[in-house]
Amino acid sequence: MSTVTDAVRGAGPRPAGGIGQSVRDSLVVAKRNLIRMTRIPEMILFGLVQPVMFVILFTYVFGGSMKIGDTANADVYKNFLMAGIFAQTVTFATAGAGAGIADDMHKGLIDRFRSLPMARGAVLTGRTIADLVQTALTLLVLAVVALLVGWRVHEGIGKALAAFGLLLLLGYAFTWVGALIGLSVRTPEAATSGGLIWLFPVTFISNAFVDSSQMTPWLRHVADWNPFSATVQACRELFGNPGVSTSTAWPMEHPVWASVIYSVVIIVFFRTLAVRKYRSATA
Numbered sequence: 001m002s003t004v005t006d007a008v009r010g011a012g013p014r015p016a017g018g019i020g021q022s023v024r025d026s027l028v029v030a031k032r033n034l035i036r037m038t039r040i041p042e043m044i045l046f047g048l049v050q051p052v053m054f055v056i057l058f059t060y061v062f063g064g065s066m067k068i069g070d071t072a073n074a075d076v077y078k079n080f081l082m083a084g085i086f087a088q089t090v091t092f093a094t095a096g097a098g099a100g101i102a103d104d105m106h107k108g109l110i111d112r113f114r115s116l117p118m119a120r121g122a123v124l125t126g127r128t129i130a131d132l133v134q135t136a137l138t139l140l141v142l143a144v145v146a147l148l149v150g151w152r153v154h155e156g157i158g159k160a161l162a163a164f165g166l167l168l169l170l171g172y173a174f175t176w177v178g179a180l181i182g183l184s185v186r187t188p189e190a191a192t193s194g195g196l197i198w199l200f201p202v203t204f205i206s207n208a209f210v211d212s213s214q215m216t217p218w219l220r221h222v223a224d225w226n227p228f229s230a231t232v233q234a235c236r237e238l239f240g241n242p243g244v245s246t247s248t249a250w251p252m253e254h255p256v257w258a259s260v261i262y263s264v265v266i267i268v269f270f271r272t273l274a275v276r277k278y279r280s281a282t283a
Contacts, residue, residue, distance in 0.1 A: 022119035029113075029126025033100070034133060047096065047134065051089040051142050058085070058209065059149055075150060080243035082151045083163075083235035084208025087228060089142055090135050090171030091203060094178035095195030097131045101182030102191035110183075110278070121275040128175040135171045139164060154240030163238035166259045170231045173263040176270035183277045207245055208232050224249035227262035234259045 037043055059078050101124070104110050113123045143164075153160045182191045205222055206212070206229040212220045223229050224247045234255035236244045251258035 022122055022125070025118040025122030026125040026129060029123050030129040030133075031126075033127055033130035037130065037134060043096075044134065044137070047093075047138055048141050050092070051085060051138060052145050054088065055082075055085055055142065055145055055149060076242050078150050079152065079239075079241045080211075080236070081209065082146045083232045083239060083241060084203075084206070085146070086139060086142065086164075086167050086235065087170065087208060087232050088203045089138055090167050091174045091199060091228065092196070093131055093135045093138075093171050094174040094181075094199060095192050096134075097128060097175040097178030098182035098185075098191035098195040099188040100131070101127060101179055102185055103188040105183065106187060114278075120279065121271070124176075124179050124271070124274050124278055128172060128179060131175045131178075132168060132172050136168060139167060151241075155238055159238040159240075162256075163235040166231055166234050166238075166256070166263075169263045170228075170259065173266035173270075176267055176274055180270050180274040180277060183274060202226065202228050206232060207243070211243055212245055212247065220247070221249070224252050227251075227259075227266065230255050230258035230262055 058081055101110075104127075110123065178191075178195050181194045185191050185194055205219065206226045207223055208228065212223040212229070215223060224245065229245075230251040233245055233252055236242075237255060245252045247253075251262075
């Protein structure tokens with residue numbers, strides 16, 4: 001703990017305040033969390049194993065029976081699936097973010113940070129940045145696995161990188177939801193459960209794993225306006241993968257813009273609530 005305190009206090013001349021100080025403090029905290037992650041490699045390993053298992057199970061167990069449009073073909077479903085798996089992976093990082101912050105709260109580390117002369121939201125911002133780096137690593141490994149099982153990009157590297165950018169933006173937005181949950185519960189176990197329990201309906205009532213046109217009308221409407229679905233739709237368009245929805249719902253017709261807007265709104269809303277909670281939360 002003294003090392004972290006010294007790093008924050010002795011990181012060089014401090015800005016007088018404002019954005020400069022906030023960025024500097026956030027990067028110091030992010031560095032602390034990244035160093036901590038490297039010292040617990042099983043955290044990274046388990047984070048990689050779960051999405052890889054989803055790819056393999058959905059591809060080889062359900063692939064031949066899932067109907068995309070008028071086709072029930074394993075190869076078609078394989079390419080349809082990957083945008084959903086990518087999106088699910090980045091959103092499930094929410095649970096890890098919440099558990100990490102709850103653990104810091106439980107150990108009294110958050111109270112120590114609050115006693116330091118640092119920007120108010122830097123602890124949470126640093127934590128979410130570190131989680132974003134880990135999510136990017138997970139996406140990289142998952143993309144390699146997807147290529148090995150037959151997934152392909154058909155719209156060029158530029159659009160593919162744009163799709164991964166949207167995925168990381170969505171993942172970053174959802175880590176702020178996890179941050180708020182982590183500050184609102186008493187134990188890391190509760191944060192993990194609280195971070196996952198709402199994610200399952202968000203990810204499964206969507207176009208991630210099944211064609212939303214096959215859902216009942218009211219459920220399809222929910223899926224089409226789901227922020228998660230907008231990012232999945234945008235990724236399918238940018239990757240050139242099959243299964244792009246023909247829905248007339250605005251997020252499905254303009255998925256890239258919808259994905260960006262949804263993610264930015266989630267970040268602004270939940271960051272505001274999380275920073276406010278951070279000021280008053282107690283272990």
